[in-house]
Amino acid sequence: AQSVSQHNHHVILSEAASLELGCNYSYGGTVNLFWYVQYPGQHLQLLLKYFSGDPLVKGIKGFEAEFIKSKFSFNLRKPSVQWSDTAEYFCAVLDGGFKTIFGAGTRLFVKA
Amino acid sequence: DARVTQTPRHKVTEMGQEVTMRCQPILGHNTVFWYRQTMMQGLELLAYFRNRAPLDDSGMPKDRFSAEMPDATLATLKIQPSEPRDSAVYFCASGSGDSSYNEQFFGPGTRLTVL
Numbered sequence: 001a002q003s004v005s006q007h008n009h010h011v012i013l014s015e016a017a018s019l020e021l022g023c024n025y026s027y028g029g030t031v032n033l034f035w036y037v038q039y040p041g042q043h044l045q046l047l048l049k050y051f052s053g054d055p056l057v058k059g060i061k062g063f064e065a066e067f068i069k070s071k072f073s074f075n076l077r078k079p080s081v082q083w084s085d086t087a088e089y090f091c092a093v094l095d096g097g098f099k100t101i102f103g104a105g106t107r108l109f110v111k112a
Numbered sequence: 113d114a115r116v117t118q119t120p121r122h123k124v125t126e127m128g129q130e131v132t133m134r135c136q137p138i139l140g141h142n143t144v145f146w147y148r149q150t151m152m153q154g155l156e157l158l159a160y161f162r163n164r165a166p167l168d169d170s171g172m173p174k175d176r177f178s179a180e181m182p183d184a185t186l187a188t189l190k191i192q193p194s195e196p197r198d199s200a201v202y203f204c205a206s207g208s209g210d211s212s213y214n215e216q217f218f219g220p221g222t223r224l225t226v227l
Binding site: 032034036042043044045046049090094098099100101102104105 | 143145154155157160162167168203205207214215216217218219220221
């Protein structure tokens with residue numbers, strides 16, 4: 001079965017800093033990958049997803065992620081974070097069929 | 113604006129009591145997932161259904177938890193008897209089940225506190 005590891009559990013940045021959150025999945029083949037965000041007190045929402053095609057995926061709110069097959073990675077990036085990006089970010093992979101495996105999450109705190 | 117609904121939003125109960133959480137998936141979605149989120153364990157998949165049939169409930173403590181879909185518009189998660197360690201936020205999510213579009217849409221969650 002697939003597994004997902006997120007390298008950083010907590011990240012603290014100042015506004016306007018660049019963000020990169022690491023995500024690795026366990027094995028190759030065809031993969032469907034996601035990043036979800038959970039704002040404080042809210043439910044998870046989809047930021048972006050990769051199924052095929054262009055490995056650089058654009059999502060909402062200025063986020064993007066790059067799928068690198070050779071590294072089994074799907075890192076999330078944003079060139080300039082805002083205070084409102086403070087949230088927990090989850091990387092996820094579809095584990096065959098309909099089961100989605102979530103990483104442990106990375107808590108991002110952006111200082112105003 | 114289609115969304116997943118969950119009731120109740122908050123539940124405080126005493127150890128040993130039965131707890132039932134309900135979820136209404138987005139109309140037309142045929143996969144339903146139950147997750148539990150805690151500070152210590154993060155987001156854990158408890159069970160999921162496709163076309164109302166349970167596909168995987170290996171993440172669920174079998175002796176006290178049960179999940180059902182009585183019909184396509186209702187999924188339930190029941191804990192009997194509840195224990196303090198069950199305190200968590202329980203999320204329901206639904207998806208279209210289309211192999212090319214397996215995004216999950218999450219409900220607002222039920223925050224359960226077992227005293």
